[in-house]
Amino acid sequence: xxxxxxxxxxxxxxxxxxxxxxxxxxxxxxxxxxxxxxxxxxxxxxxxxxxxxxxxxxxxxxxxxxxxxxxxxxxxxxxxxxxxxxxxxxxxxxxxxxxxxxxxxxxxxxxxxxxxxxxxxxxxxxxxxxxxxxxxxxxxxxxxxxxxxxxxxxxxxxxxxxxxxxxxxxxxxxxxxxxxxxxxxxxxxxxxxxxxxxxxxxxxxxxxxxxxxxxxxxxxxxxxxxxxxxxxxxxxxxxxxxxxxxxxxxxxxxxxxxxxxxxxxxxxxxxxxxxxxxxxxxxxxxxxxxxxxxxxxxxxxxxxx
Amino acid sequence: xxxxxxxxxxxxxxxxxxxxxxxxxxxxxxxxxxxxxxxxxxxxxxxxxxxxxxxxxxxxxxxxxxxxxxxxxxxxxxxxxxxxxxxxxxxxxxxxxxxxxxxxxxxxxxxxxxxxxxxxxxxxxxxxxxxxxxxxxxxxxxxxxxxxxxxxxxxxxxxxxxxxxxxxxxxxxxxxxxxxxxxxxxxxxxxxxxxxxxxxxxxxxxxxxxxxxxxxxxxxxxxxxxxxxxxxxxxxxxxxxxxxxxxxxxxxxxxxxxxxxxxxxxxxxxxxxxxxxxxxxxxxxxxxxxxxxxxxxxxxxxxxxxxxxxxxxxxxxxxxxxxxxxxx
Numbered sequence: 319x320x321x322x323x324x325x326x327x328x329x330x331x332x333x334x335x336x337x338x339x340x341x342x343x344x345x346x347x348x349x350x351x352x353x354x355x356x357x358x359x360x361x362x363x364x365x366x367x368x369x370x371x372x373x374x375x376x377x378x379x380x381x382x383x384x385x386x387x388x389x390x391x392x393x394x395x396x397x398x399x400x401x402x403x404x405x406x407x408x409x410x411x412x413x414x415x416x417x418x419x420x421x422x423x424x425x426x427x428x429x430x431x432x433x434x435x436x437x438x439x440x441x442x443x444x445x446x447x448x449x450x451x452x453x454x455x456x457x458x459x460x461x462x463x464x465x466x467x468x469x470x471x472x473x474x475x476x477x478x479x480x481x482x483x484x485x486x487x488x489x490x491x492x493x494x495x496x497x498x499x500x501x502x503x504x505x506x507x508x509x510x511x512x513x514x515x516x517x518x519x520x521x522x523x524x525x526x527x528x529x530x531x532x533x534x535x536x537x538x539x540x541x542x543x544x545x546x547x548x549x550x551x552x553x554x555x556x557x558x559x560x561x562x563x564x565x566x567x568x569x570x571x572x573x574x575x576x577x578x579x580x581x582x583x584x585x586x587x588x589x590x591x592x593x594x595x596x597x598x599x600x601x602x603x604x605x606x607x608x609x610x611x612x613x614x615x616x617x618x619x620x621x622x623x
Numbered sequence: 624x625x626x627x628x629x630x631x632x633x634x635x636x637x638x639x640x641x642x643x644x645x646x647x648x649x650x651x652x653x654x655x656x657x658x659x660x661x662x663x664x665x666x667x668x669x670x671x672x673x674x675x676x677x678x679x680x681x682x683x684x685x686x687x688x689x690x691x692x693x694x695x696x697x698x699x700x701x702x703x704x705x706x707x708x709x710x711x712x713x714x715x716x717x718x719x720x721x722x723x724x725x726x727x728x729x730x731x732x733x734x735x736x737x738x739x740x741x742x743x744x745x746x747x748x749x750x751x752x753x754x755x756x757x758x759x760x761x762x763x764x765x766x767x768x769x770x771x772x773x774x775x776x777x778x779x780x781x782x783x784x785x786x787x788x789x790x791x792x793x794x795x796x797x798x799x800x801x802x803x804x805x806x807x808x809x810x811x812x813x814x815x816x817x818x819x820x821x822x823x824x825x826x827x828x829x830x831x832x833x834x835x836x837x838x839x840x841x842x843x844x845x846x847x848x849x850x851x852x853x854x855x856x857x858x859x860x861x862x863x864x865x866x867x868x869x870x871x872x873x874x875x876x877x878x879x880x881x882x883x884x885x886x887x888x889x890x891x892x893x894x895x896x897x898x899x900x901x902x903x904x905x906x907x908x909x910x911x912x913x914x915x916x917x918x919x920x921x922x923x924x925x926x927x928x929x930x931x932x933x934x935x936x937x938x939x940x941x942x943x944x945x946x947x948x949x950x951x
Binding site (some may be wrong): 388415428536544589594597601 | 644648696748751754757758759761762763764765766769770772773776777867891894895898930931933934935936937938939940941944945947948949
């Protein structure tokens with residue numbers, strides 16, 4: 319009983335944490351480039367609907383994931399045009415992007431409501447997945463779950479060990495100085511936004527292709543905003559984001575496990591858990607974390623003219 | 624009025640792009656727009672329904688506009704509206720014996736208090752430097768909606784309404800009076816009054832002056848002894864309270880009871896209105912009028928054009944895009 323609860327809880331935490339981690343990694347990259355994107359929620363929805371419809375049409379969930387990622391990246395370019403080229407307010411632009419994602423995904427997804435797909439297949443690691451308990455908890459997931467931690471490592475390496483990452487962070491700290499040093503802030507920020515949008519799209523596709531295996535309007539239910547809170551928790555570091563995302567995956571899994579067990583607490587109260595946890599963590603970390611934030615986060619680079 | 628002409632041009636651009644989206648999805652945009660405008664502005668009933676929708680939109684827009692004077696970004700209008708409705712419902716269900724002249728002011732105050740306290744959480748978090756009000760108000764929206772669901776599916780569910788998750792119907796004394804035979808209710812007076820008070824406080828009082836000082840240069844304002852933390856907390860409380868009034872008037876005048884889905888995203892639309900208007904009172908009035916038409920348009924596109932109702936979010940986003948993308 320306890321074993322199956324714990325097993326279900328842990329595998330649920332990993333399963334729910336993975337898409338959250340993809341989204342958080344995307345937001346980390348954007349914010350390192352000095353841009354806050356509250357439109358991540360909309361980007362995820364676009365990824366979810368494009369991934370799902372592509373999978374229904376082709377029967378290939380891997381293709382669906384790639385399509386979802388690409389769609390997320392392209393959709394985020396709208397945000398890029400507003401905040402980079404037109405220098406619009408980042409928070410309002412992000413919310414506008416969210417509105418657009420909600421509406422556009424509802425329109426694109428309408429014919430696919432009720433469609434069924436096989437979704438991303440579980441890949442069992444030979445031998446390891448047969449181990450008692452640990453086997454099911456650690457070695458029976460879809461490809462995106464296995465790839466998410468290496469992805470965090472790769473992004474950490476990109477940001478902190480490459481010239482590109484150094485330039486990107488320089489732009490996020492002080493775009494004027496970076497410009498003076500010969501970098502092109504606009505180009506770097508567009509690149510960051512495209513990568514971030516792709517990761518957000520993959521996060522959304524992961525939700526519709528592996529967790530829900532259906533499409534529903536606004537199925538992300540605020541996870542895009544939770545990811546923005548997680549970036550602060552992770553102090554803008556991809557590797558720290560791993561811990562944060564799985565902690566929140568745990569909150570989602572705990573709520574699902576307690577409902578499955580029939581714990582006599584209203585499901586509505588349990589559903590609040592991830593949001594309240596985000597808020598609590600934000601409040602506890604926020605004051606201290608602010609010092610770690612990129613210097614020009616949220617400000618508009620006014621160019622040099 | 625070159626500003627107005629330019630704004631109309633931007634709106635036309637947004638409507639044009641949305642027309643292209645409709646064409647791509649095999650719909651006739653001319654017919655869609657004609658349907659929307661004829662059914663909302665072409666007859667008295669349609670127009671009165673626009674006024675009904677403008678009430679929560681104006682109130683939630685002020686809830687955003689007031690804190691935005693000192694650069695606070697309140698994206699929690701939707702949650703504050705829900706908690707306002709929740710508090711007002713508590714009053715309406717528990718003081719059924721009171722006469723209307725006591726009960727209505729009571730639920731008015733409860734609605735204000737509910738929305739205000741909900742926004743106060745974010746205000747305190749921000750004033751203490753613990754969390755950005757943008758993200759905390761966003762997250763609290765979800766919590767507020769779940770809290771309303773908890774009460775209507777659980778402790779407050781009307782045993783007589785079989786499987787419908789809703790509270791018992793309000794007594795007559797808890798129902799805001801309406802004008803004539805229409806659904807336009809006293810909330811319209813609250814909304815217009817709130818707009819006028821908002822204008823006067825900003826332009827004619829010391830508070831308005833101090834808020835402008837904080838908005839222009841917080842550090843200088845601080846050095847001149849203006850209590851910034853106090854303003855953050857107070858403006859969030861009052862803003863949230865005004866959004867709470869939107870929730871109160873929806874349950875009291877329109878729904879007659881608390882049920883899930885009491886707002887089709889009024890709080891978010893209110894945010895959009897405040898941004899479009901740049902916090903200008905007349906701009907809020909005009910934008911609320913336009914967006915009330917678009918919100919109604921969502922119902923029309925859903926019913927007679929076979930589109931999901933939330934496609935109007937695309938039109939709203941396009942309007943915000945063109946407004947944001949204009950430089951200077």
